[in-house]
Amino acid sequence: MRKLAAVALAAALAACASPRDRTDLRPTANPSAVIAAEMAFARAAQEKGQWTAFRQYATRDAVMFVPGPVDAQAWLRRQTDPAEAVKWQPYQVWSSCDGSFVVSTGGATYPGGAQSNFMTVWQKQDDGEYRWVLDQSLPHAERPFAADTIGAEVADCPANRPGGRIEARRGENWRSGRSNDGTLEWTTQQETECGRVVTVRMAQGGALKEVLRVEAPSPGASASCG
Numbered sequence: 101m102r103k104l105a106a107v108a109l110a111a112a113l114a115a116c117a118s119p120r121d122r123t124d125l126r127p128t129a130n131p132s133a134v135i136a137a138e139m140a141f142a143r144a145a146q147e148k149g150q151w152t153a154f155r156q157y158a159t160r161d162a163v164m165f166v167p168g169p170v171d172a173q174a175w176l177r178r179q180t181d182p183a184e185a186v187k188w189q190p191y192q193v194w195s196s197c198d199g200s201f202v203v204s205t206g207g208a209t210y211p212g213g214a215q216s217n218f219m220t221v222w223q224k225q226d227d228g229e230y231r232w233v234l235d236q237s238l239p240h241a242e243r244p245f246a247a248d249t250i251g252a253e254v255a256d257c258p259a260n261r262p263g264g265r266i267e268a269r270r271g272e273n274w275r276s277g278r279s280n281d282g283t284l285e286w287t288t289q290q291e292t293e294c295g296r297v298v299t300v301r302m303a304q305g306g307a308l309k310e311v312l313r314v315e316a317p318s319p320g321a322s323a324s325c326g
Contacts, residue, residue: 126263127198127280131252134202134222137230138190145188149181158232159223163274165236167294167319172235184211188218191250194302194311196279197257200224200266203286203300205312208237215240219298219314221277221286225268233274236288238298238314253311255283255302293318 137157144153154164155176162172190206202222209215221234258281266280278285283303290296300312 129195129199131195150185151179196284198281200280
């Protein structure tokens with residue numbers, strides 16, 4: 101696992117943005133770009149309004165859990181920004197080898213002091229920017245890393261990596277999916293009364309290995325699960 105110190109984040113962003121081999125045109129991972137997008141997303145929630153920021157950083161076909169799965173853009177258009185926005189901070193990202201998809205997780209604090217974790221799936225767009233396709237709140241857990249670091253891990257690359265431009269896929273069931281190169285996958289298994297089991301797997305040592313598993317209990321029988 102590679103940990104990025106917050107004080108060195110700017111340098112890391114610049115380093116990751118430069119290809120190691122300018123003759124190698126195959127798509128490559130850039131987890132620092134998603135760290136930057138996640139932090140800009142959190143900052144926009146404070147400056148522009150919570151749901152305004154969610155709309156801005158979501159793809160047109162994004163899905164979110166509230167607590168059941170919904171069409172994010174349609175749901176967000178009906179919401180009014182709260183007077184005080186939730187605050188969040190990423191502490192770990194996992195990227196596919198080709199950079200087509202990246203999963204982030206971290207901690208969130210709500211007005212009033214309640215806390216939770218989150219899991220967001222980011223997709224690389226045709227313009228090279230990242231936008232989220234899946235967002236869901238998870239039970240609060242103690243942060244596993246030091247306060248001044250954000251962990252970043254890149255999946256092992258397949259033996260025969262394809263070249264060419266990554267096309268942003270559309271209209272898929274983003275509750276579960278996998279990266280374009282198959283080196284990163286996520287699943288959301290919906291249980292009774294909106295309970296969920298969320299897992300993330302990435303290519304490591306010749307196999308897809310689980311790097312995140314969280315069980316989100318049901319919020320209650322009255323919740324709408326979609």
